[in-house]
Amino acid sequence: MAQPARKIVGTTSTEPELPGRAREILDLVSAGMDSLEPPVIQNMVANLVRLGEMADEFNRPEMLELFREVARAGSNLRGLIAEIRELQETGTMTTLLELGRMVQAMKDSLTAGVVTGVLQQIVDAVAMMDQIQMLQGDRLVMGMIVAMQEAVKENKDKSPQGVLSLLRQLNDPEARKGLGIFTSFLQKLPAQLGFTN
Incomplete structure (x- = not known):
């Protein structure tokens, strides 16, 4: 049988007189404490000690600074959440997710042969650009663009x-x-x- 908590803790029998409601609450707490087994009380005390240690950890300057930083970032987080909500409401988020899935599917479908083919096309394109550069193809293209602009300007109002x-x-x-x-x-x-x- 469990011993009353007052006996374990060693309280005195001289208790001050309390108003009615406070006396009821104190009696209820005392009854709850009296019904607890010593191991349960020890476990509660150990938890309270751990809680105190955690409070000490949170009271360190770097933790306090972290909490302040989170509080400062609160408005930015609220703005970000509002933007994400707007993206969801307009359907843009769904489109972005579908695009992401499509890119992932393309990435998953790349085989060694496909990669080699794409790299070969890139090499061919670079070689062609080099050949155009050697033949002054850039001058030809620019000449065509300038001639077209002049022709359009010359015939604009005619x-x-x-x-x-x-x-x-x-x-x-x-x-x-x-x-x-x-x-x-x-x-x-x-x-x-x-x-x-």
Whole structure:
């Protein structure tokens, strides 16, 4: 049989008089304590000691600074949560997740052969860019872009020309030269694409 807690703790019999409600609460606590076995009380005391040790750990300066940092980050976290909620409500989050799953599936489907094929295409593209650079292809492309911009600007506010007017422009040596280059390009293109018989 368990001994009353008052006997274990060693309280005195002279207890101060308390008001009615406080006396009821004290009697209830005393009855609860009296019904506890000594091992249970020892376990409670050990837990209280551990709780005190934890409080000491939290009272260290670095822990207090960590708590302050978390409090400062609270507004940022609230903003982030609001943005995530908005992404969910607009469906953007679902789209991002689907995109992530698609990228993961693509990553999972990469075999050694696929990787080798992609690397070969990259090498071919770099070699082609090097060849274009050696042949001053960048100058050709830039020349085409500038010529197109000038042509658009020159014809911006003009009404469309008739067929006879266009034919008269072929008398201009520069126009004939450009047309000759373009015609020669069209003649050589099928052979380069492998379309010749």
